Amino acid sequence: MLRLSFATGTEPGKWFERFRRATDHGxxxxxDADDALGPLLSGDVDVALARLPQGGIDKRISEDTTHIVRLYTEARGVAVPKDSVFAELGESVDPRDIADEYLNYRIGPDASLDIDEIRAGLQVVAANVGIVIAPRPLLKVLSKKQVVPLELKDPQVPQTEIALVWLKENDSEAIQDFVGIAKGRTLNSSRHEAPKKTAREKAKAKQARRSARAKTGTQKSPNRSSQPRKGRRG
Structure with a gap:
């Protein structure tokens, strides 16, 4: 059994399904955790799909003791009221367009996030007041009907990365197989531990091999004369 925590705002359902279908680790x-590293550090899970500062690591972990596999960078985002002019502009917003808007919450300069404060800020946005700046995938998951999450084209806003994190001392084949799936390795890869066959499946396979050998052994060779061919006379 592999135990995994995943950060709010990530949607790894396809990876979960593929892991269950392609491997046999129990x-x-x-x-689902706002802070995916918490369950990892407390020993409740084996691996965490965590949100980290782009290019950096959480102060609670160290590259000396943990493996960190970065998967992708999250887009910058801004949540605006559904009835605002910004929601009508399209998929993205320029920072100059929202410079005068009331800021209910903004991602920290070190890319830190307070999920509870983001939820509270989004409730205010839903009441048609102000904006919230945070990773767009997170805003998509947390936003209600009266809120629209848009891409924010502002290089000054810190970005976050989604990464798989686990303790080096707890490394395992199950973790390595999940990492492979998350990184796009195919189901037929030798890195995956294939599901074990049941006794019935093994018996059927053995019987099929026997039948194939029997058919091969009873096949008649093409008719040929048993007498050696005589050479041509001069």
């Missing part, structure tokens, strides 16, 4: 137990 299944997968998952926990």
């Amino acid at each position: 299944g997968l137990e998952t926990i």
